[in-house]
Amino acid sequence: MMLKKNFLWALHLFIILLSGCSKKSVVSSSNSEYKEDLSSVRPRFDYVEPTVTERAAPVSTPKTSTAPKGNVDKPLYVNKRLETVLDTLAKHNKSIRYANGFRIQIYVGNVRQEADDAKSYVYQAFPDLNPYVSYTQPTYRVKVGDFMYRTDAEQYLELIRERYSSAVILADRVDIKRSLLVNPTAESN
Template sequence: MVQDMTLKKKFLWALHLGIILISGCAKKSVVSSGSEYKEDLSAVRPRYEYTEPAVVTRAEPATPAKNSNVPKADVDKPLYVNKKLESVLDTLSKQNKSIRYINGFRIQIYVGNVRQEADGAKSYVYQAFPDLNPYVSYTQPTYRVKVGDFMYRSDAEQYLDLIREQYASAVILADRVDIKRSLMVSPASDHN
């Protein structure tokens, strides 16, 4: 019986191998790149009827009498586009003027719990850098003194070098700054 099982297994393996060999030798149809594909698809293509668009000629408007005071449309005026453009630019200008604050930078020169030291830092800024505005904020129990309204970090870095002579722990922080005050800040090279 064991011999019958091994004989059956061998027979099945031989059968599988024979099928694989026979299928590998079968003729395959391969489309060569040299052959041309030809099929008429005109029966399934959509058909459209072309109609020539009609040309409409406008009748010339009757010329008004010389005495009539009927104003022409704004389109006929040569400066019509310029007037519209100016009104849009005026609107944009008003919107831009209403913007007061932008993202910018300030220099923090003091952080601590002593009010006298915060006031001393504030007065130092008034004396040494009159064009910079000090801002003192208090969040219990901490006083913070920030200086300046800088639109660009590079401007704040110039002042930072000068301020660090007195306050070594001064750092630049991102903050909302007043646009008008930032335009009034003179370059740090003027304070040397």
């Protein structure tokens, strides 16, 4: 039985090796050339020569302006429409009050007096920054500033960390008008 299995395995192995070593015929692409007539399926276009119609010469009459009257009105019409569109866009942009920006969180804790102290410190040391105190039971959070760019917030963060070492920069919705008032190069007193 064992001899029969070994013989079958050897036979299978021999057939696989023999088929792997056999010469295969490969069609050479250099000898064969592709030829097919595709003219029946190609689209056909008939060229039509454009005709030029000559206009009659206008009767010479004295003109007071050099530009035709019909062409003058159209640019003004386009300009008026453009002005109204630009005005509506400007009104829309002015109505946007908040944008994505950054604030520095200087205090997180359960003691209201410490939150008020942090707020008063910001008023005294950084008058151009606005402190925001929020309360979510039982935690007070004091965030400072309206920064449009993280780099501006990082400049103030170094100064604030002298007093509040746990201060961090957080992404937040900021007031655009107040963010324009922040001077990132200002130093503390």
